[in-house]
Amino acid sequence: MKIAVSFLKSPDSKEKTIEKISSSTADYIHVDLMDGKLYGEKNFDKEEMYQLLEQQNKPLDIHLMTEDIEEYIDYFSKLKPSFITFHIEANCNPLKMLHHIKQKQIKAGLAISPDTKLEKIIPYLNEVDLILVMSVIPGKGGQSFLPCTKNRLKELIEYQKKYSFLINVDGGINNLTINEVKQANIIVSGSFICYSKNYNETIDLLRNQV
Secondary structure (H helix, E strand, O other), rough: OEEEEEEOOOOHHHHHHHHHOOOOOEEEEEEEOOOOOOOOOOOHHHHHHHHHHHHOOEEEEEEEEEEHHHHHHHHHHHHOOOEEEEEEEOOOOHHHHHHHHHHHEEOOOOEEOOOOOOHHHHHHOOOOOOOEEEOOOOHHHHHHOOOHHHHHHHHHHHHHHHOEEEEEEEEOOOOOOEEEEEEEEEEOOOOOHHOOOOHHHHHHHHHOOO
16 A cells, blocks of 8 residues: 655644655655645646646646546656646546647546445446545545545456556544544545654654555
Protein backbone atom coordinates (compact mmCIF):
# COMPACT_ATOMS: atom_id res chain seq x y z
CA MET A 1 0.00 0.00 0.00
CA LYS A 2 1.18 3.49 -0.86
CA ILE A 3 0.35 6.61 1.12
CA ALA A 4 -0.67 9.98 -0.28
CA VAL A 5 -0.96 12.99 2.01
CA SER A 6 -3.59 15.67 1.49
CA PHE A 7 -2.99 19.25 2.66
CA LEU A 8 -6.68 20.24 2.50
CA LYS A 9 -6.85 20.60 6.29
CA SER A 10 -3.71 21.57 8.18
CA PRO A 11 -2.69 23.92 11.03
CA ASP A 12 0.08 25.26 8.80
CA SER A 13 -0.03 27.29 5.59
CA LYS A 14 -0.42 25.45 2.29
CA GLU A 15 3.18 26.30 1.43
CA LYS A 16 4.61 24.92 4.67
CA THR A 17 2.38 21.84 4.63
CA ILE A 18 3.33 20.99 1.04
CA GLU A 19 7.01 21.39 1.93
CA LYS A 20 6.60 19.05 4.91
CA ILE A 21 4.83 16.43 2.80
CA SER A 22 7.45 16.73 0.09
CA SER A 23 10.27 16.07 2.54
CA SER A 24 8.41 13.19 4.23
CA THR A 25 8.35 9.47 3.42
CA ALA A 26 4.91 9.76 1.82
CA ASP A 27 4.59 8.31 -1.68
CA TYR A 28 2.49 11.15 -3.10
CA ILE A 29 1.23 14.66 -2.41
CA HIS A 30 -2.54 14.45 -2.82
CA VAL A 31 -3.86 17.67 -4.36
CA ASP A 32 -7.57 18.42 -3.83
CA LEU A 33 -8.71 21.12 -6.24
CA MET A 34 -12.24 22.46 -5.68
CA ASP A 35 -13.71 25.14 -7.92
CA GLY A 36 -16.76 25.75 -5.69
CA LYS A 37 -19.13 24.52 -8.40
CA LEU A 38 -19.07 20.76 -8.00
CA TYR A 39 -18.27 20.31 -4.29
CA GLY A 40 -17.46 22.58 -1.37
CA GLU A 41 -15.97 26.03 -1.65
CA LYS A 42 -13.23 27.07 -4.03
CA ASN A 43 -9.96 26.26 -2.28
CA PHE A 44 -7.25 27.32 -4.70
CA ASP A 45 -5.89 29.95 -7.01
CA LYS A 46 -4.55 28.22 -10.13
CA GLU A 47 -1.37 30.21 -10.45
CA GLU A 48 -0.54 30.10 -6.74
CA MET A 49 -1.16 26.36 -6.50
CA TYR A 50 0.93 25.70 -9.59
CA GLN A 51 3.84 27.67 -8.19
CA LEU A 52 3.68 25.84 -4.86
CA LEU A 53 3.62 22.43 -6.50
CA GLU A 54 6.24 22.98 -9.18
CA GLN A 55 8.87 23.55 -6.48
CA GLN A 56 8.35 20.05 -5.03
CA ASN A 57 9.85 16.75 -6.17
CA LYS A 58 7.29 14.39 -4.63
CA PRO A 59 4.98 12.63 -7.14
CA LEU A 60 1.58 14.33 -7.40
CA ASP A 61 -1.85 12.72 -7.12
CA ILE A 62 -4.25 15.39 -8.43
CA HIS A 63 -7.94 15.13 -7.52
CA LEU A 64 -10.19 17.45 -9.52
CA MET A 65 -13.43 18.36 -7.74
CA THR A 66 -14.27 20.76 -10.55
CA GLU A 67 -16.76 21.22 -13.36
CA ASP A 68 -14.42 22.35 -16.15
CA ILE A 69 -12.28 19.24 -16.22
CA GLU A 70 -10.42 19.87 -19.46
CA GLU A 71 -9.21 23.33 -18.41
CA TYR A 72 -7.60 21.98 -15.24
CA ILE A 73 -6.20 18.89 -16.94
CA ASP A 74 -4.44 21.09 -19.47
CA TYR A 75 -3.16 23.50 -16.84
CA PHE A 76 -1.92 21.06 -14.18
CA SER A 77 -0.67 18.38 -16.58
CA LYS A 78 2.37 20.60 -17.09
CA LEU A 79 3.46 19.54 -13.59
CA LYS A 80 3.69 15.94 -14.86
CA PRO A 81 1.64 14.41 -12.02
CA SER A 82 1.41 10.65 -11.57
CA PHE A 83 -2.40 10.75 -11.58
CA ILE A 84 -5.19 13.11 -12.51
CA THR A 85 -8.59 12.01 -11.21
CA PHE A 86 -11.98 13.59 -11.80
CA HIS A 87 -15.52 12.90 -10.62
CA ILE A 88 -17.99 10.97 -12.73
CA GLU A 89 -20.54 13.64 -11.72
CA ALA A 90 -18.63 16.41 -13.48
CA ASN A 91 -20.23 17.93 -16.55
CA CYS A 92 -18.06 16.23 -19.15
CA ASN A 93 -17.66 13.22 -21.42
CA PRO A 94 -15.81 10.82 -19.08
CA LEU A 95 -14.34 8.68 -21.84
CA LYS A 96 -13.05 11.71 -23.71
CA MET A 97 -11.46 13.13 -20.56
CA LEU A 98 -9.84 9.80 -19.62
CA HIS A 99 -8.27 9.65 -23.07
CA HIS A 100 -7.26 13.31 -22.84
CA ILE A 101 -5.35 12.65 -19.62
CA LYS A 102 -3.67 9.52 -21.00
CA GLN A 103 -2.55 11.36 -24.12
CA LYS A 104 -0.45 13.51 -21.82
CA GLN A 105 1.32 10.40 -20.48
CA ILE A 106 -0.48 10.70 -17.13
CA LYS A 107 -2.50 7.97 -15.44
CA ALA A 108 -6.23 8.73 -15.49
CA GLY A 109 -8.64 8.19 -12.62
CA LEU A 110 -12.34 8.39 -11.83
CA ALA A 111 -13.57 9.42 -8.38
CA ILE A 112 -16.78 8.18 -6.81
CA SER A 113 -18.60 9.81 -3.93
CA PRO A 114 -20.30 7.76 -1.19
CA ASP A 115 -23.66 8.12 -2.94
CA THR A 116 -22.38 7.33 -6.45
CA LYS A 117 -23.75 4.04 -7.75
CA LEU A 118 -20.97 1.76 -8.94
CA GLU A 119 -22.98 1.02 -12.07
CA LYS A 120 -22.10 4.51 -13.32
CA ILE A 121 -18.39 3.72 -13.60
CA ILE A 122 -18.57 0.15 -14.92
CA PRO A 123 -18.53 1.27 -18.60
CA TYR A 124 -15.17 2.97 -17.99
CA LEU A 125 -13.33 0.31 -15.98
CA ASN A 126 -11.45 -0.88 -19.04
CA GLU A 127 -10.12 2.66 -19.58
CA VAL A 128 -9.23 3.88 -16.08
CA ASP A 129 -5.90 3.49 -14.33
CA LEU A 130 -7.33 4.33 -10.92
CA ILE A 131 -10.63 4.51 -9.04
CA LEU A 132 -10.66 6.99 -6.16
CA VAL A 133 -13.18 5.91 -3.53
CA MET A 134 -14.33 8.80 -1.37
CA SER A 135 -14.84 7.52 2.18
CA VAL A 136 -16.28 10.89 3.27
CA ILE A 137 -18.60 13.41 1.62
CA PRO A 138 -16.38 15.36 -0.81
CA GLY A 139 -15.76 19.03 -0.15
CA LYS A 140 -14.27 19.27 3.36
CA GLY A 141 -11.24 17.91 5.18
CA GLY A 142 -11.24 16.36 8.65
CA GLN A 143 -14.41 14.28 8.28
CA SER A 144 -14.97 10.86 9.83
CA PHE A 145 -14.59 7.69 7.79
CA LEU A 146 -17.88 6.27 6.49
CA PRO A 147 -18.19 2.53 7.37
CA CYS A 148 -20.10 1.79 4.14
CA THR A 149 -16.78 2.28 2.33
CA LYS A 150 -15.67 -1.22 3.33
CA ASN A 151 -18.44 -2.92 1.32
CA ARG A 152 -17.82 -0.65 -1.64
CA LEU A 153 -14.15 -1.57 -1.57
CA LYS A 154 -15.04 -5.28 -1.60
CA GLU A 155 -17.17 -4.78 -4.71
CA LEU A 156 -14.41 -2.90 -6.50
CA ILE A 157 -11.85 -5.58 -5.65
CA GLU A 158 -14.04 -8.08 -7.50
CA TYR A 159 -14.01 -5.83 -10.58
CA GLN A 160 -10.27 -5.35 -10.14
CA LYS A 161 -9.79 -9.06 -10.84
CA LYS A 162 -11.13 -8.51 -14.36
CA TYR A 163 -9.85 -5.02 -15.11
CA SER A 164 -6.46 -3.44 -14.54
CA PHE A 165 -6.89 -0.44 -12.24
CA LEU A 166 -5.63 0.74 -8.87
CA ILE A 167 -7.92 1.52 -5.93
CA ASN A 168 -7.30 4.69 -3.94
CA VAL A 169 -9.33 5.50 -0.80
CA ASP A 170 -9.65 9.06 0.46
CA GLY A 171 -11.25 10.40 3.64
CA GLY A 172 -11.05 9.91 7.39
CA ILE A 173 -8.04 7.58 7.24
CA ASN A 174 -6.16 7.18 10.51
CA ASN A 175 -4.43 4.40 12.46
CA LEU A 176 -7.80 2.79 13.25
CA THR A 177 -9.74 3.15 10.00
CA ILE A 178 -6.84 2.07 7.81
CA ASN A 179 -7.63 -1.51 8.79
CA GLU A 180 -10.96 -1.13 6.99
CA VAL A 181 -9.23 -0.32 3.69
CA LYS A 182 -6.02 -2.36 3.85
CA GLN A 183 -6.78 -4.01 0.51
CA ALA A 184 -6.56 -0.65 -1.30
CA ASN A 185 -3.47 0.09 -3.37
CA ILE A 186 -3.22 3.71 -2.20
CA ILE A 187 -4.75 5.55 0.74
CA VAL A 188 -5.04 9.29 1.24
CA SER A 189 -4.60 10.66 4.74
CA GLY A 190 -4.88 14.35 5.47
CA SER A 191 -5.53 15.86 8.89
CA PHE A 192 -4.33 12.74 10.75
CA ILE A 193 -0.86 13.33 9.34
CA CYS A 194 -0.89 17.11 8.94
CA TYR A 195 -1.92 17.72 12.56
CA SER A 196 0.71 15.34 13.90
CA LYS A 197 4.02 16.51 15.34
CA ASN A 198 6.07 14.22 13.15
CA TYR A 199 4.85 13.35 9.64
CA ASN A 200 7.22 10.41 9.17
CA GLU A 201 6.33 8.80 12.49
CA THR A 202 2.63 9.10 11.66
CA ILE A 203 3.13 7.71 8.16
CA ASP A 204 5.09 4.79 9.65
CA LEU A 205 2.24 4.23 12.11
CA LEU A 206 -0.16 3.86 9.17
CA ARG A 207 2.18 1.57 7.26
CA ASN A 208 2.62 -0.67 10.28
CA GLN A 209 -1.13 -1.14 10.67
CA VAL A 210 -1.43 -2.86 7.30
